[in-house]
Amino acid sequence: MQTSRRDFLKTMGTLTIGFTLPSWVPEADELPGSLQRDPRIRAWLEILENGQIRVFTGKMELGQGIRTAVAQVAAEELSLPLSQVEVVMADTDRTPDESYTAGSASIENSAMAVRYAAAAARQKLLELAAKQWRKPVEELQFAAGTIRWKNKQISWKELLNGKQLQDEVRGNVALKPKGQYQLVGKPMPRPEINRMVRAETWFIQDLRLPGMVHARMVRPPSYGARLEKLDESAVRKQIPGIQKVVVQGSLVGVIATEEFQAMQAQWTLQESVRWTDVQPLPTGTALVSYLKSLPARIERVHEKGQPTGPTTIKAQYYKPYLMHGSIGPSCAIAWYQKGTLRVWSHSQGVFPLRETLHRLLKLPLDRIHVIGMAGSGCYGHNGADDVAAEAAWLAMAYPEHPIRLQWSRDEEHAWEPYGSAMILEAEARLSTAGRIEQWNYTLWSDTYTARPGGDPANLLLARYLDPPIPKKPASSINGGTIRNSEPYYNIPDIAVDAHQFEGPLRVSSLRALGAFGNVFAIESFMDELAEKARKDPFEFRIMHLEDERAIAVLRRLQELIQNERIKPKEGVGIAFARYKNTAAYCAVAARVRVTGNQIKVMNLWSVIDAGEVINPDGLKNQTEGGLIQAASWTLKEQVQFDAQQITSRDWVSYPIFLMSEIPEVEVVVIDRPQEPVLGAGEAVQGPTAAALANALYRASGKRVRDLPLIPAKLKN
Amino acid sequence: MEATLHLRVNGQSHRLTVDPATPLLYVLRNQLQLNGPKYGCGLQQCGACMVLLDGKAQPSCLIAVETVQKQEITTLEGIAQGTQLHPVQQAFIDEQAAQCGYCLNGMILSAVSLLKENPKPDEAAIREGLERVLCRCGTQSRILRAVKRASH
The missing domain is CATH 3.30.365.10 (Aldehyde oxidase/xanthine dehydrogenase, molybdopterin binding domain)
Incomplete structure (x- = not known):
């Protein structure tokens, strides 16, 4: 289903460019995004008495701005001002079931479902008016709340006569041509910020019954x-x-x-x-050795060519438990x-x-x-x-x-369930021309997916009930753990092996899942290989890339930082990844200064291509925030424990970035209105970690492969 | 254990019957039903519960309500002039300086307190003024821009 949806999204791109192309008749399983879960128009939107609409999404607003993006696509297709769209979110009695708001998938799934449902509604309203007036649809004009034919006008409300549209989204869905967009692709302020600054009720913490x-x-x-x-x-x-x-x-x-x-x-x-x-937690042995010694499910998760030859360069990286x-x-x-x-x-x-x-x-x-x-x-x-x-x-x-x-x-x-610690070993062989011929990568990690998902065994309370609800052992290597473990580069022989252990701490999904550790390792290693090959880090990456959009984010980043003057004790590092290898493209540069006993992040730059952008300011906000959050993870954070318990129990024992540590950030969005939308909220974290480690190496001469990047690790 | 106390909050006087040891935060949120001050850590480490005490930003999560009866307490609800937002509130909207928004109370009130003492702070002074407030979404760069905008 994943593949067919992706293929469909590719098709959708061309379809919307043309608009005059032969009508597309989708198969049920080819409906975009969450329409596959519920194809009824009225599941996604209602037309209200006053001509406004109410949109339903099963996704949650988490601060990522999905509420505004969903409102934008609906308002656009129905030619309404944004203020005429009410959004109802995540309510088991009212909205469609869209499972979890996760995986940077809400624009791809929910916003696209709403876009097609709104376009189908527009079409149905036109058909109703055409039938009533016995005029061809082509002669009618669609406007906010009404449909016109010459001097005649009828409101949506009159057309529906107190009912809602009963149709499903099927065949012949004509989307508004992108050239006519008034709202989509333009930066839109999020209305809930107006409520937040006034301390109006918004958070669950503010609910008083x-x-x-x-x-x-x-x-x-x-x-x-x-x-x-x-x-x-x-x-x-x-x-x-x-x-x-x-x-x-x-x-x-x-x-x-x-x-x-x-x-x-x-x-x-x-x-x-x-x-x-009880003393359930391991101390005494170094955590890395302990985790590697645990029983694990081992699988080769990716193989290409014949990755069996000798390798000439090898490195091991570590990402700690993060909260x-x-x-x-x-x-x-x-x-x-x-x-x-x-x-x-x-x-x-x-x-x-x-x-x-x-x-x-x-x-x-x-x-x-x-x-x-x-x-x-x-x-x-x-x-x-x-x-x-x-x-x-x-x-x-x-x-x-x-x-x-x-x-x-x-x-x-x-x-809380933390993001698992990971150990990441990369080895490779370079050709005499400085190309990567072979790549072998092995990761050790706990699962990154332990959401309840219907199973109470994943709840914290399950462990303490009498009798406790036993947790089922993982039946396969978790997709989140191996996320981005396969390099996006063109390398003839590749092997990726995953060792999934059951570690000592409670774990589940933390933003970007395994991609944070995997991209940190892969992109640190790419820098080490580039140095060995005596190539510039930009050129070394680009010579191993075939995807033009991947190359474009790197080239744009190169332009962005080319005039930066690097002072003594400073270093600039870069990194690149395409999230999940199928979602947004993202390149990051970091400037780090090392003075005395301090590592300071001065600047973070990012170039991101998420295909068609619904709300550019929303995408920028997510990416700026991702840079800063990932920099905090990378420089300061690790969950600590003793034999008895977690010892990271407040903001002093688990420090995060303070205002004085915030770098300058700059995000450039490459908008590709004719391309499908791509999930973007987790694209920047992995590249940020590697760009920082690469910058630290240039600033200090010391390659730090264990996160967090703390000053003590600069000493030998 | 309960006692009758008098509080001045957002320009209004309140007579309350509460346990005098209750931290101010819970009285504001529960007895007075104010949303502005938020529970974040209860340890004065994160700034989510910030209020203005006689105009100065202070965390409200540990301070016993009986000790602030003589002070003028202002919450996020109380900084606008009628429908006219405080310039800091307006600047946060203009800069879209929020993701989840949970830290906004502490950020806005710290900025209001700072600008009262120092109407033209430089960047270092703004950072220092907001240092006690944690943001996990990474919105700090926008928040810095918003406070700069409000100080112009």
């Missing part, structure tokens, strides 16, 4: 510790307002009238509860009322969450309603699903009250 009570969880000291003793009377005596202490197996929650009471109860219980003393580190810890509200459970959540997937709750709580699906609300940026699978499931579990134990469960900073830091 009548009679709402406050809950907190009580966590064990370690992964796998079991509850031995809990004395409820002490907390009831000391703290007023306690409504219920809920205990099942080793899962403990407390519900109180006031939030501060719930917090005090959490602290008090935390002090008094006794847990088994999502949302600024607002996870939060959920759950209310079990008259046999129906409602859950407000900032999960990236309200439908998979509903399925997961259905299996966890044994409630029928139609008795669970999950409503998406914005949270703090998540950058992947953070505590959102866990807190929602815990709130739902509490709500079932304390029915008829809306229960607000807020994780603390300590809980978010210590219990």
Whole structure:
């Protein structure tokens, strides 16, 4: 299905250029994006009484600006101003099921579904008017809210007569010619920013329901510790307002009238509860050796030619465990009322969450309603699903009250599923002309995909229930782990081997998944090879590339930085990747200064080609943010632990970039309006890490292959 | 444990019955139903809970409500003049200086506090003024531009 969709998207490009080409009649499985999940027009949009439209998307707004992009494509096809489009997002009772908002796929899947549904609606409205007036469609004029023929005019509302369009998106969908676009491809401000600066209700944390009570969880000291003793009377005596202490197996929650009471109860219980003393985490051996020694599923995930010859240069890279580190810890509200459970959540997937709750709580699906609300940026699978499931579990134990469960900073830091540590070994052989003849690459990593996806075993609480819900071992190498493990370069003989272990820390999807580590390794190694081949890093990459668009982002980057004066103790490094090898093209340059005991990022530049761009400012914002976030990962971050527990438990023990460390950033977008849209939100992270390591090498003469790039590693 | 306290918030007086040890943040959010100050860490490390105390930006997550009864408390809700946004709020819209937006409260109030003391800060002063506020989306470059714009 993946392939057929991609092929279709390629076709779509030519179709929309022409517009006069013979009409395209899609097969059901060739509908663009999420239309394959639901082809009904009314699943994606409703025409309102006042001539405005309401668009439905199963995707969540995570700060990436998808709400605005979806509104833009709908408004464009229906010739409406942006203000006339309302967007309803991620609600199991209202929107289509689009699974997770992940993988930089929302423009490709959701916005394209809405674009085609809106174009089909426009066409249907024209047909209705043509039928009513007995005029050919070609003589009618389509305008905001109305259709005209000479002096006659009829509103969409009159045409529909109180109904919604009942048709499915099928055959002959004529998109608006791109040359006539008024909104798509132009920078559009995000209306929710107006609400945020005014502190209007926007975040789930701002939702207050009548009679709402406050809950907190009580966590064990370690992964796998079991509850031995809990004395409820002490907390009831000391703290007023306690409504219920809920205990099942080793899962403990407390519900109180006031939030501060719930917090005090959490602290008090935390002090008094006794847990088994376990030491589940490895110390003593260096983590790299330990991870490599773990039992692993081993697969050759890519092979080309005959990668069996000797290699002449070899290097090993390391990417530590990283955390999502949302600024607002996870939060959920759950209310079990008259046999129906409602859950407000900032999960990236309200439908998979509903399925997961259905299996966890044994409630029928139609008795669970999950409503998406914005949270703090998540950058992947953070505590959102866990807190929602815990709130739902509490709500079932304390029915008829809306229960607000807020994780603390300590809980978010210590219990979220991290992005796995990775060990990446690259070796290659160069020809006498300085070309790469053979490339062998081996990676060691835990999985990058452990979202609940309907399975409660992936929830944090699953480990502490009695009996615990056992986690199924991975049945295959995870696609996220090996993301971008195959170089995008033209090399005759290539082998990529993956070792997937089950590591000591809880893991799942963190932005860019395995591509962050893989691109860091591949693009660091490309620089090492370029030096060995005595080639300029730009030219060395370009001589191994065939894709013109890949070459174009590198050439544009070269122009962008060619007049930069590099001062002493500074270095500039570059890197390139095409995300997933099928999504956006991205080249990054970094300028680093090394002084005394300090590594400072001075500048980051990026050139990105994401095909047709819906909202250029949205794409820029995502890419600027990606540069800065990835620079913080690269220079400062690693999750640390002792034998008993995670020790990265706040912003002091897990520091991230401060305002004083933010470099100058510049992003150039190459817009290709006639090309298909390409996912872009995770394109820049991998290249950023490698560009920084390459720049650090030029500034200091020291090749650092272990992240984070900290000054201590510059000493031998 | 509860006591009757008096607070001045956004120019209005409030008489509240709360546990006087409650950190100001929770009183603002729960008793007064204000969205501006956000819970981020409860440790004064991230700035999400920033408020203005007598015009100066301060985290509200650890400070007991009973200790600020004599101070003028201003939240993000209170910096506009009627429908006229504060120049810093307007600048954040003009620069589209948000991704998820969770840090905006701390960023905007720190900037308001800074510009009151130093109406023409240079870049280093702006960075210093916002140093206590963490942003994870990486929107800082836009936020710096927004504060510069507001200071012009």
